[in-house]
Amino acid sequence: MIEISSELASQHISRYAIADLLCYLNRTKWEQKYNRYQLKIELWAVGIWVREAGIISYQGLACFIRETTLLKASHLQVEQRSPNLFLVQGVQKSKYAVVRQHNCFCCECMLYRCRHNRLKKELPQLFEALNRKIFCHHTVAAYLSLKTQ
Numbered sequence: 001m002i003e004i005s006s007e008l009a010s011q012h013i014s015r016y017a018i019a020d021l022l023c024y025l026n027r028t029k030w031e032q033k034y035n036r037y038q039l040k041i042e043l044w045a046v047g048i049w050v051r052e053a054g055i056i057s058y059q060g061l062a063c064f065i066r067e068t069t070l071l072k073a074s075h076l077q078v079e080q081r082s083p084n085l086f087l088v089q090g091v092q093k094s095k096y097a098v099v100r101q102h103n104c105f106c107c108e109c110m111l112y113r114c115r116h117n118r119l120k121k122e123l124p125q126l127f128e129a130l131n132r133k134i135f136c137h138h139t140v141a142a143y144l145s146l147k148t149q
């Protein structure tokens with residue numbers, strides 16, 4: 001079993017996130033017997049083991065993360081302040097600064113910093129499944145704003 005930090009776990013494999021992921025994958029049979037608060041989740045090298053619903057691949061989680069990120073990003077307002085500085089609409093904070101460096105976008109939000117500091121080291125399986133790309137909905141929104149200019 002793989003142990004990861006509570007920071008990374010709460011952002012990616014909370015019971016809420018896993019219940020949403022199972023729903024996204026059309027795996028909802030467990031809901032007849034259990035609710036999301038009862039899910040028992042363990043990380044294995046080959047995938048995410050959910051006692052009530054079976055194993056989920058890291059690829060499955062990566063697809064879910066990509067799609068939900070894109071969906072969230074497409075609703076955000078982006079203000080480009082300079083060629084490499086973007087202010088992106090946020091929730092916990094009204095605006096997040098996204099900086100572009102060598103075609104790589106970095107954000108100051110907790111989610112981005114958590115992925116940047118922890119994902120590769122703590123859960124390389126998911127990092128690989130995300131094609132070794134670190135992003136958040138703010139960096140994706142900044143990237144999309146350039147595409148639509």
Ligand SMILES: [Zn+2]
Pocket residue numbers: 096107108109110111112136137138139
């Ligand atoms: Zn962000």
